[in-house]
Amino acid sequence: MTAPTIPGLENSTLTHEPPQRKYKRGTKATLLGLALVLPNLILLLVFTYRPLIDNIRLSFYNWNIASTRPATFVGLDNYIEWAQNPVSWQIVLQTAIFTVAAVAGSMVLGLALALLLDRPLRGRNAVRSLVFAPYVISGAAVGVAFQFVFDPGYGLIQDLLGRVGLDSPQFYTNPNWALFMITTTYIWKNLGYTFVIYLAALQGLRKDLDEAAEIDRTPRLRKFFKVTLPQLRPTTFFLSITVLLNSLQVFDIINVMTRGGPLETSTTTLVYQVYQETFVNSRAGYGAAIATIMFLAVLVITVVQVRMQERDK
Amino acid sequence: MVDVQLQHISRIYDPSRPAAVHRVNIHVRDGEFLTLVGPSGSGKSTCLRMVAGLEPVNEGSVLIGGKDVTELRPRDRDVAMVFQSYALYPNMTARQNMAFALENAGMTKDEINRRVENAAAMLELEPLLDTKPANMSGGQRQRVAMGRAIVREPQVFLMDEPLSNLDARLRVSTRAQIAEMQRKLGVTTIYVTHDQTEAMTMGDRVAVLKDGILQQVDEPMHLYRHPGNTFVAGFIGSPSMALIEQVPVIPGSVTTAQIAPGIEVPIPQEFVGKVEDQVIVGVRPEHWDIEDDGVPVDVTHVEQLGAESFAYVRPAGELPGTLRTGSLAIRLLGKHEIEAGMRISIAPTRCTFFDAETEINFEYL
Known part of the structure; x- marks a missing residue:
């Protein structure tokens, strides 16, 4: 059989392999890239990674920051002590309750408000600003202000309940009500954040899907769960991580409103315990151990969340 | 089966400027395939959306099967629409997308399955039924969007440039498929396109729009041979x-x-x-x-x-x-x-x- 003579293909028989090309990134480009990330990398190293590693190192020492005696190496003693103390597990539980309630509460309420204020209502811009305002107020100020809301003697809630003949719960002495108070205050302050992010996401939703759902005669609630909410998934994921991390770090509201009490530790979260042990009880090593435990917990939760998100795709 | 009447409908966004659609009057006959064609900005999509109920009608009336639907919501008009973007629900598989409207209507599982399987067979979608839109090609998405409209068995099909996102070859074959399917189903159809070849080859009649004003409604060959004015003459036919x-x-x-x-x-x-x-x-x-x-x-x-x-x-x-x-x-x-x-x-x-x-x-x- 003779070779076919299709025009343009006469010369395509290879006599030898064509040269293989490899593209290397030039040294110049690599150096430039390094130079560009260096300033940030240095800041991260100095202010984030070095303290983190220092903290982990410190957790293996016994160091009283109020005395002149040098720190002594104690191995895992701090961790063992923490794990064996029943109060630690009570604090973990409180932290979990507070965090779950804060994340769920601020996300559900934020989304509800965003849905409400996404509609063309009169005066919605003013309401939008009002909802966002608490987010920019300092936590300490919010804490002080909310003492006037929750105070069982002269607070707003006491006043409102008194009008219908009810007594105010003892927000400052009952452990459960105290945790409720802290959580509510925190949600109120952070609602603006979830609200604004959800509002932005709602405004970026695809209009055509909405129209298709309308033509498909979708009932309202079903449309929300089957068409709107799935589109908000990336936003929900982003918020669940950021709100979780923020709420795990809440300190100012607790410090102003309850100082971790009543009964010493009823509203103490892990972060507040770190502060208490390190700066009030002067046990820097023990505080560092708790901080390390928290760091690991957050790391695990975040990795799980990211995995879930990836599997979702 | 029903007819669709656009009775002098207008869409006015800004009273100080010309209307986007100005007193368009078309009678789409029962079972007819009418293409609405015109350059971009001619108001053809707006017209279609007014029939669907997605766009308010500022003047005139829309009648479907003799019933005035001008002030009814889209969901109450019994129309199915194929969007230019396809508007498939991204979180659902092809099957779920097609079944969605039927579930909304409270149909039985058996009936839903029967209709979805039928439509899937007609559109050769069976292998894709459990695939989500993100993993489909443009042509496949287009067919799912068609399937979603077909399973509804609506009184009217409304199609808004459904082929404009396909490559040229696929457009030609899908064009024939849609026209054939419409003839088989006999559902009154309004089809919007800017492509005069699509308009000429698919429609029983072609309505030409320019600047929101109707220029001519006619059978394709008559339109070509006897254009009503210079705009139609220049717009229809290539070159x-x-x-x-x-x-x-x-x-x-x-x-x-x-x-x-x-x-x-x-x-x-x-x-x-x-x-x-x-x-x-x-x-x-x-x-x-x-x-x-x-x-x-x-x-x-x-x-x-x-x-x-x-x-x-x-x-x-x-x-x-x-x-x-x-x-x-x-x-x-x-x-x-x-x-x-x-x-x-x-x-x-x-x-x-x-x-x-x-x-x-x-x-x-």
């Missing part, structure tokens, strides 16, 4: 009909239009009473002959399309009239020796005459 303006009319025993010195074309007897001193003459690319004693023109370039070819030419000398587009197209039949840069002579074999003032075809005056 466009050449329009020569300000052509002097020379009275005589036979009244003629002088398109070039020495080239006079007779004006049909029945128009003679209507013409004044000038007319617009339109000539389609296939209605030019290459003749030695024709109008001398310079060939600027030649398009070889395989089965046919077109030469684009400019007049070599002064003409009594002016050519609207600057150059004109001539279909070349087997005359492959013609190349760019040559000078040839051409003469029209068939002309359409338009009133110089109103630009309306004299047939309709």
Whole structure:
């Protein structure tokens, strides 16, 4: 059989392999890239990674920051002590309750408000600003202000309940009500954040899907769960991580409103315990151990969340 | 089955500016496939959306099956729509997308399955039923969007440029598929497109819109042969009909239009009473002959399309009239020796005459 003579293909028989090309990134480009990330990398190293590693190192020492005696190496003693103390597990539980309630509460309420204020209502811009305002107020100020809301003697809630003949719960002495108070205050302050992010996401939703759902005669609630909410998934994921991390770090509201009490530790979260042990009880090593435990917990939760998100795709 | 009536409907966004759709009046017959065609911004999609109920109607009425639906919500009109973007729910598989509206209607599982399987078979979607839109090609998404409309068994199909995101080959095959399917199902269909080939090949009738105003509603071939005005004449047909303006009319025993010195074309007897001193003459690319004693023109370039070819030419000398587009197209039949840069002579074999003032075809005056 003779070779076919299709025009343009006469010369395509290879006599030898064509040269293989490899593209290397030039040294110049690599150096430039390094130079560009260096300033940030240095800041991260100095202010984030070095303290983190220092903290982990410190957790293996016994160091009283109020005395002149040098720190002594104690191995895992701090961790063992923490794990064996029943109060630690009570604090973990409180932290979990507070965090779950804060994340769920601020996300559900934020989304509800965003849905409400996404509609063309009169005066919605003013309401939008009002909802966002608490987010920019300092936590300490919010804490002080909310003492006037929750105070069982002269607070707003006491006043409102008194009008219908009810007594105010003892927000400052009952452990459960105290945790409720802290959580509510925190949600109120952070609602603006979830609200604004959800509002932005709602405004970026695809209009055509909405129209298709309308033509498909979708009932309202079903449309929300089957068409709107799935589109908000990336936003929900982003918020669940950021709100979780923020709420795990809440300190100012607790410090102003309850100082971790009543009964010493009823509203103490892990972060507040770190502060208490390190700066009030002067046990820097023990505080560092708790901080390390928290760091690991957050790391695990975040990795799980990211995995879930990836599997979702 | 039902008919759809657009009774003088208008869409006015801003009263100080021309309406996006101005008093459009179309009667789409029962089971008919009507294409709405026009350049972008002509209001064709707005018209369709007004029928769907997605766009408010500021004037006039929309009737579906004789029932006034102008103020009904889209969900109450029993129409199914195929969107340009397909608007498939991204979190659902093809099957779920198609079943969604049926579930909303509270149908039984068996009935839903039956309809989805039927539509999937018709559109060759079976292997894709459990795939999500993100993992489909454009053509596959398009078919799922069609399937979603079909399973509804609605009174009316509304399609908003459903093929515009497909590549040229797929567009041609899908075009035929949709037209065939519509004939099989017999559902009254309004189909919006900017592509005049789609409009001509798919529709029982074609409605041409320009700047929100209806220009002509007609059967495809009649539209092509007897355009109502110069806009329709230029818009329908590719390459466009050449329009020569300000052509002097020379009275005589036979009244003629002088398109070039020495080239006079007779004006049909029945128009003679209507013409004044000038007319617009339109000539389609296939209605030019290459003749030695024709109008001398310079060939600027030649398009070889395989089965046919077109030469684009400019007049070599002064003409009594002016050519609207600057150059004109001539279909070349087997005359492959013609190349760019040559000078040839051409003469029209068939002309359409338009009133110089109103630009309306004299047939309709």
